[in-house]
Amino acid sequence: MLVPGKLTRFSNKFFIMQWTFLKVLLLCFPVIAVANNIQVSNVSLIDQNAADNTYQVKFDIAWQNSWRTSTFESNWDAVWIFVKYREIPNLIWSHAVLQFDGSVAPAGSTLDLAGDTGAMLYRDSEGIGDVSYQDIELTWFYGGVPDDATLEISVMAIEMVYIPGGAFEIGDTPDIIAGNFEAGTTTDPYIIDSEASRTLGGASPLNIGNHDADGMLVPDDFNATTVKVLPAAFPKGFDPFYIMKYEISQGQYVSFLNKIGLTAAGERASNVNANGMNIMDNGDAPLYYETSTPDAACNYLSWADLAAYADWAGLRPLTELEFEKACRGPIEAVTGEYAWGDPFVTVKQYIYDLQGTPDEVIQNPAEGSGNAIYAITDGGNNAARRNGIVAASFVNPTRREAGATYYGVMEMSGSLSEMLIAVGHPRGRDFTGIHGDGVITTNGSANVGEMWPDVFGQQESDGTGQRGGSFNSSVNSIKVSNRILAATRVLSRQSGIGGRLGRSF
DSSP states (O other): OOOOOOOOOOOOOEEEEEEEEOTTTOOOOEEEEOSSSOEEEEEEEEEEETTTTEEEEEEEEEEEEEEEOSSTTOOBEEEEEEEEEEETTOOOOEEOEEEEEEEEOOTTEEEEEETTTEEEEEESSOEEEEEEEEEEEEEEEOTTSOTTOOEEEEEEEEEEEEEOOOOEEESOSOSSOSSOOEETTSSSOEEEOSSSOEEESSSOTTSEEOGGGTTOSSOOSOOSSOOEEEOTTSOOSSSOEEEESSOOBHHHHHHHHTTSOHHHHHHHOOOOSBTTBOEEEEEETTEEEEESOTTBBOOSOOHHHHHHHHHHHTOBOOBHHHHHHHHHTTSOOOTTOOTTSSSOOOOSOOOEESTTSTTOEESSOOTTSOOOOSHHHHTTOOOOOBTTHHHHTSSSOOHHHHTBOTTOOBOOSSSSEEEEEOSSSHHHHTOOOOOOOSOOOTTSOOOOGGGSTTOSSOOOOTTEEEESOOTTSOTTTTSTTOOTTTTOOOOSOOTTEEOOOEEOO
16 A cells, blocks of 8 residues: 655656566576666566466666655655566567565565556655665566466566645646636635545636636636536545656657557657657567667657557556646645746756767756756757756756756656646546556557547547646746646647656555
């Protein structure tokens, strides 16, 4: 079960290690190793129990700038771990069904299994700094796979941040009105103090207002005179949840494409070599796709792409209310604030160094001011940058300098627009927080049924929108409460759109 927890830092996100296991001899060798700061190593299959159809998947994991604290933010960072496998020479990968019984968490860590889909690993006590855990074991139920099959196993890890439960404010007293949430028509922020159902629209301060949808490119279906109901099952951010520390990276997305089959990958492949999207089709099985910038945020994603990745990874989309909780935390809203909690942001053009590499940095970040990649600072480069670039450009940045949210989530203002579940459409309000199960359709679509908005590849994306702005957004669009695109669905892949995902327990 989930327990509460604390703050941030800044490493990077995703690493996979694959090993091929030749039955009987059990010879193993590494196949892939990508990404920054988080490393999975020494993967092995041990202790086969043919009677119970189980193996132990054993591995080590390490990452930098980890934390857990019981004061202030009272949260921790974590790693979401899931396992894929294939029977050689079959090129089709499957999701490993995990069991709690027999799984082993190393000393100093806690391992929370999420059903049979994956597990969350994090510190079991307070501390800040690099972590390295050895001899983790996950019990894999391999029922249906022959006992003597030759197997290739891929253990994956995605950096996450724990967002504790509790009340918080949505909206602010805006300097620029763009559909900002408010209490009725008062212009004051609205307090989310439970997961109970809410009335959207109307004049009462007990309702969630939106400044009559003024300033929104596509308006919500509620306003000062039209009311709707936001059901209790819709995730509002009061209950605890996990959120990806960084946006989905190009390395993560390539690993996804290489494990879903050629037909499915063809549907999910984004634009290549355009505005910082460097995913190429090399045509060589089993690694059909590759990238020269694995640590860069993955742009050119559609809603159907994001939903398929979420389902495949055992995660879920986030809601726009959870977006504000992850940014603001429990502290009072500030007029015109950005993800780092104040309205101060640099307005100079950045100079980028070591572009396209895992060590890409900003040569001239703004000391003492808020830093984010948006239209002014990007300076017309129109490219997705490596995840964590802002924080990595300082030796010891403050939250403001690093552009970090209250809980330590990175790049929530600027970088790439976040696709989220919207409250201003009935399809969005039907969302209940259901997670992916690791399995998608043969044509590459999420198969979570009607529980997610339009997941079957039509790219209609009713019930979704965008928050947080991107490298080509204005200085106002990257503010936490700005909802200019909150009800604007993504109809096609665009250079400034990416996303991140979440998980509840």
